[in-house]
Amino acid sequence: MDWQGKVPRIILSGSPYEIGLAHGRLLAEQILAQLVIYRALFLETCKFEWEHVLDVAAEFSATIEQLAPDLLEEMRGIADGTGSTDVGLLDIIALNCRSEIALGQWDDGCTALGWRLPTDNNSQKQILAQNWDWRTTVGPNLAMVSIRQQGKPTIWMVTEPGIVGKIGFNSSSVGVCLNAIRARPTLTTLLPIHILLRLALESPSASDAISTIEALGGAGSSQHILIADSAGARSLELSPRGGVYLGADADGLVVHTNHFLANRLVDEPPWLAGSPLRLARARELCQEILVGAQRSELPAGQVVDATVLRRRVFSDAEGAPQAICCVPDVARGGLASIETLFNIVMTFEDGKSPVAEVVFGRPGSATESSVYKMPW
Template identity: 65%
Template sequence: MTSQTGPNLQIPRVHLEGSSYEIGFKHGHVLKEQILSQLEIYREIFQQNCKFDWPHVRSISEEFKTSIGLLAPELLEEIGGIADGVADPNVDIIDIVALNARSEIALGQWDDGCTSLAWHIGDKQILAQNWDWRVSVGKNLAIAFIHQAGKPDITMVIEPGIVGKIGFNSSSVGVCLNAIRARPTSTSLLPIHLLLRIALECPSVDAAIAKIESLGGAASSQHILIADLHGGRALELSPLGGVYIPEDQYGIIVHTNHS
C-alpha cells in the first residue's frame, strides 16, 4: 500500500487481485483501521439521523446479505473476505454488508448533494462529479486498483469496507453516483454501491445497462452517470424500474441535486 499526500491529505492506494475472497481479505487487512472508523461513523449517523440502533441496522443487513448471495455471490465472497481481513472479534460479515447498503438502510433520512457531468466532445469523453457527503468520512477514503481474471482492471475511489464506488476501468467505462431521496426500497435487490462495482466490471455502457437489467435493477432510487468512449448515459434507477437518458445534441448529460 502506498499513500498520496498533500496539505492535510493522506489517501491510501491499495492494489487488490486474486479471487473474490482474496481481494476482500487484503482490502480488510490493509484498511482495517479505516473500516473500523467507518463503522463507528455510520453507527453514529444511523443513530442520530435515522434513529436506527445497530441491532436494527444489522437486521436489515441480514436481508441484504441473502439477496447479495443470490444475485452477486462473488461480491458476497469479497465482503466476507473484508470481514475476515479486519480480524476484529466485534466485526462480522453483517457489519460489512451494512456499510455496503448504507444508502438503502437510511434512504429518505438524509440528503446528498452531488452533481455529475458527462460530455462527449469530438473523440474525447469527460466524466466528473463532486461528492457532497459527511466530512467525517473523508479522512478514511482510499483508492483501490483491482485486477480480476477475465474482467477489466478497475481504478476506484472507495469508502473502506465498501466494494464499489466511483471510478473507471481499463475498457474506458467510468461511473459517477448521485443519491436520490425517494422511496421505495427493496432488500430483494442489490444496493447501489454493488451495482457501481458491477458496472465497472463491464466492457461498455451497453453491457453495464444489460447487466443491471438482468439483476432486476437497484434496491433504492439512485442515479448513476456512466460513460465509455462512445458517449454517456444517465441511469435513473429504482426498484420499480430504470430509465436511461442519452446525452443531448451537444453530447452533454448533467445531473444535480442542488437547487
C-alpha cells in the same frame, strides 16, 4: 485538514475472498473508523440502533448471495481482514447497503457530468466527472483502490473503505458516477447501489453494464448512475419500480444532481433545495466554456480538460453552502457537516488508455490536495 495529502492507494488481486481479505487488512483502521461513523449516523439521523441496521443487512445478504455471490465472498474477506472480533460479515454488508438501509433519510449531494467533445475532425473524447459531497468526518478514511480479477477489466476507483463499488473506471474505459436520490420505496430483494456500481465497473462496455443491471432486476433504492465509455454517456435514473435512461444533449453534455429529471415511478419529495440550482449552474458554466472554445476556433475537446473543469465548474461556490463545490453549513455542525470531499475527472478516448485526475478536498479552495493520477 491534512488527510488530503495522505490518501492510501492500494492494489488488490486474486479470488473474491483474497481481494476482500487484502482490502480488510490494508484498510483495517479506516474500516473501523467508518463503522463508528455510520453507527452514529444511523442513530442520529434515522433513530436506528445498530442491531436494526444489521437485521436489514441480513435481508440484503440473502439477495447478494443469490445475485452477486462473488461480492458476498469479497465482503466476507473484508470482515475477516480487519482482524477485529467486533466486525462480522453483516457489518460490512451494512456499509455496502448504507444508502438503502437509511430509507432516503440522508442528505448527501453531488454534481456529475458527462461530456462528449470533438478533439479534431475525426475523433472525440468522453469526459465523466463529479464532485462527491458527503459527511466531513468520512474524508480522512477515503482510499483509492485498484482491483485486478481474472477475465475482467482492471478497476480503479475512489471508495469508502469496506465498500466494494464506488466512483471510478476500468481498463475498458467504462466509468461510473453516483448521485443520491431521496425516494421510496426501498426493496431488500434487489441489489444495493454500491453492488451495482461494482458490477458496472466489471463490464466491458456501458451497454453491457446496463444490460447486467436490467437482468438483475434493477436497484434496491432510487439512485442515479451516470455511466460512460468512449462511445458516450447515459444517465440512469434507477429505482425499485423501474429505470429511466437519458442521453446527452446536442452539445454532447449530460448533467445530473440529486433529483430525478424523468423518472416518475417513485415517491420523491423535494429534499435538497440546491439540487435544481446546481443542475442549472453546471449547465450554464459548461456552456460558457463551450462558447469560449468556439471563439478560440479550437475543437472543444482541446480546450476542455480536467484542469479547466475543476477551475471553471467544480470549484464554483454560487449558492453556497449547497453549491457545486459544497461548503460546510455553519448552522450544521458535527455529524451533520457536509462538504465536497473529492473531485474526479475521467477521460476516455478510442485508441488511448483511460485516465483520471482526482483532487481530495474542495477544488479551488486552496486547501485541496495536489492532483492524484489514475491509474497509478
